[in-house]
Amino acid sequence: MPLITPFQDWRVRTKLIVVTLPFIALVTLVAAWALYARDTANLEEKLTQRAHSLSTQIMADRKYYTSVIIPRAIDLGGSVGEDYQHIPGRFPLPATFVREVSEITAVVGDGYTANLISPWPINKEKGAKDDFQKEAFVYLLENPAGIFHRTDRIAGMAVMRFITADRASVQSCADCHNAHPRSPKRDFKLNDVMGGLEIIIPIDHYVKERRQGLAMTLAWGGGIGLFITGIVLWGARQAILQPLARLTARLRQSLRAEEGPFYLAGPADSGNEMTRFERACLDMQALLVKQRQQLRLGMPPSEQRVVDHAVALLDAQDSLALTIDPGRHAVFYLDQTGVIRWVNRKAVDLTARLATELIGRSFLTVLSPESAGRAKARLAAVQRGEAVPPVVEFEVIQTAGGSKRIEATVASVGEDQKVIGRLLVARELSPHHS
Secondary structure, three states, rough: OOOOHHHHHHOHHHHHHHHHHHHHHHHHHHHHHHHHHHHHHHHHHHHHHHHHHHHHHHHHHHHHHHHHHHHHHOOOOOOOOOOHHHOOOEEEHHHHHHHHHHHHHHHOOOOOEEEEEEOOOOHHHHHHHOOOHHHHHHHHHHHHOOOOEEEEEEOOOOEEEEEEEOOOHHHHHHHHHHHOOOOOOOOOOOOOOEEEOOOOOHHHHHHHHHHHHHHHHHHHHHOOOOOOHHHHHHHHHHHHHHHHHHHHHHHHHHHHHHHHHHHOOOOOOOOOOOHHHHHHOOOHHHHHHHHHHHHHHHHHHHHHHHHHHHHHHHHHHHHHHOOOOOOEEEEEEEEOEEEEEEOOHHHHHOOOHHHHHOOOOOOOEOOHHHHHHHHHHHHHHHOOOOOOOOEEEEEEOOOOOOEEEEEEEEEEEOOOOOOEEEEEEEEEEEEEOO
């Protein structure tokens, strides 16, 4: 037997599981991936909007500081410089103002850090250091109003990095940089890109939320998939498999009633439900074709085929002791209760009754009272498990009132190691037989 049964021979429920579960799993995975991608896109859009708002706010604060605070401080005799902490009356530079406010914000834990950087830094610590920053300035020099962003990892933490262009919003900014002795570039004009504002937003908790959402989606999808599979299997069982099994059983019953114990069905567990039903339908079709041909040709069923089949069902010892010639012997098949289920033509001739008058009646009804008593005693002995001789004599009462003496050989008919009936093979004894 092959280890792998062909798909067409699988049970219907197995086929449904094999077809349904992978489909549901695929749909679940696609849905989970789509939701994960949507959440990722939404998160990116949300963080981009937040970074843009922060950038706008920080630049507005710096512009206000540059255009309002610094001029007032200078008018009052103050000055600006990086070393403001050491010189009285000196105020921080706008870039220093932004950096230190960002540091305070980071300490407070607002969830982001901001930093001014430049390809032409006065403070060398504020130059473009990594590929992201370098690529960002290539982009911003072409798209000053844009925002360059990327997911990255800093110090083992997942972050989103954003850089927007830092332009010379007032001429004094350009002039200050152009005049500074450490400035690598001295030809800035109003609205030129002088650097960029980098905003870094940690996203570890967002990533965790997305993964939890993905796991939840997969769990729900798996649960719904199992529920749907259960509903499908239950519905298939109620609406298809049980009615199909009942119909198959009825077909088998009809076939067995037509051909008696000589109808050979396949093993009960061979094939799937559809295969068994198809086999029963084909058997019924073959029986109908055979009966139609017999009616058309005026031919009775092949008694030899039926008898050969019956012999194949006998116990080994009985089959060796039994010789059957349908042309010479009257053959009766009796169920366990002694009811006649099948007869051949010789049995019809011997009893002078039609087959329809014999089938379905107890065999005792065709015997004389004395023979019927012996038959009952023999049947009781068999049911008690006692040994009985295989050959017995009976007197058969014919329809017209006559009688005939017969010698009958009785053998057990078995199926699945169970006795399901008796095969009685009789021959007429001569009137002078004692």
